[in-house]
Amino acid sequence: MDVNDRPDGPVTVAALYRFARVEDCAGVRAELERVCRANGVRGTLLIAREGVNGTIAGSAEGIAAVLGAIRAMPDCADVDVKFSSAEAMPFHRTKVRVKREIVTMGQPDIDPRASVGTYVDPLDWNALIADPDTIVIDTRNDYEVAAGTFARAIDPGTASFRDFPAWFRAERERLLGQGKPPKVAMFCTGGIRCEKSTAFLKQEGVDDVYHLKGGILKYLETVPQDESLWRGECFVFDQRVTVGHGLAPGTHSLCFCCRRPVDAAGRSSPLYEEGVSCAACHGERSDEQRASARERHRQERLAESRGRAHVGAVL
Structure with a gap:
């Protein structure tokens, strides 16, 4: 699917990966971060010697620029990309990181380029x-x-x-x-x-x-x-939380403490507090940790009400 054939929407989201030999991970990281920032693209890209992986969002033109840079990498012309759209920017930051694996399995002898299903x-x-x-x-x-x-x-x-x-x-x-x-x-x-x-x-x-x-x-x-x-719905690793058929936005919220999806029943639990905890993680945190999360959430809402950027947003 070409970026020009993307689903309609104000923000283009691209989930991508490619297993390919990357010799200069630090150099690739620097170049992709430069292109992302220059084009207002946010999200996460992971670089490892085995390839590149990530989900990014931005304008159609910005996404096209980043994909162009990735396709220019050796053996990455056929990078796998899935496009969707979002009504608002689903990421707060731009993160381009070097990792040991682009998806961590902990099996160093596995090489998907050699044999897969x-x-x-x-x-x-x-x-x-x-x-x-x-x-x-x-x-x-x-x-x-x-x-x-x-x-x-x-x-x-x-x-x-x-x-x-x-x-x-x-x-x-x-x-x-x-x-x-x-x-x-x-x-x-x-x-x-x-x-x-x-x-x-x-x-x-x-x-x-x-x-x-x-x-x-x-x-x-x-x-x-x-x-x-x-x-049901499919969990995605951005602020949309889940999507359904046709990649329509789902009904789940995200617990910002444990990053787990929370459905309508979970939000009705007495242990759920937006920005603080959900039923799954309430017992994993102390009163002090929940108090700190509560204050952070209050500061985020205050910044939003004043029209300021999210306190953690760094482009």
Whole structure:
């Protein structure tokens, strides 16, 4: 999808990744940060020796400039990009960082450029996951799964993607059994985690592995709601919190203390206080920590009422 064919909206959002060899991470970081700031683009880009990953937002022209800089990098002309729109800027800051991995799995020998599962187009995904001989695994974290997932999907209950290898190794016999191995279909938000998770399963000796091309976001954009096997909403890592079919804004809020999505029922909990805590994290914080969060939230609201930028916003 070309940036000129993006969904209508005042702010263009681009979720992107590319596994490619990056020799000069510091130099790439400096150049991408320069282009982002020069074009008013906010969000996060991660650079590692294995590639680039991130979600950014800005004007169509600004996003095009950043994507142009990424596509100019070696082996990045075909960077995977998924576009959506937002009514307001969904990020407070511009962050371009160098990391050890662009998506942290903690398996240094995994190389998605060498071997990954079979890509499945969103329009063919329903038939695959409806097949009783297919095991469907949600590779995302537990709080993401809580907001929505596919019918029949197994939830590993992981708090971090780094936990996925240990979970699979512990559950392998139960999942795959002793007879003919089933097909394994995996999915994630935009596709990047499945690049690594399918490469990991292939390295573990599982051959019949598939993953959703473009991830949940591409599925929700492509598959009509009346044909969809998706249940709930999809958590996204920006101020939209969740999106639904057609990538329409979802109904969840974000707990700014623990960064977990909070649905309508969660907001009605006596343990929920906007900007302070939710039912999931209330017991994880002290009275002093909640008091500090409460004061920060008060200062943010005060700044907004005076028309000032968010106290943490740095472009």
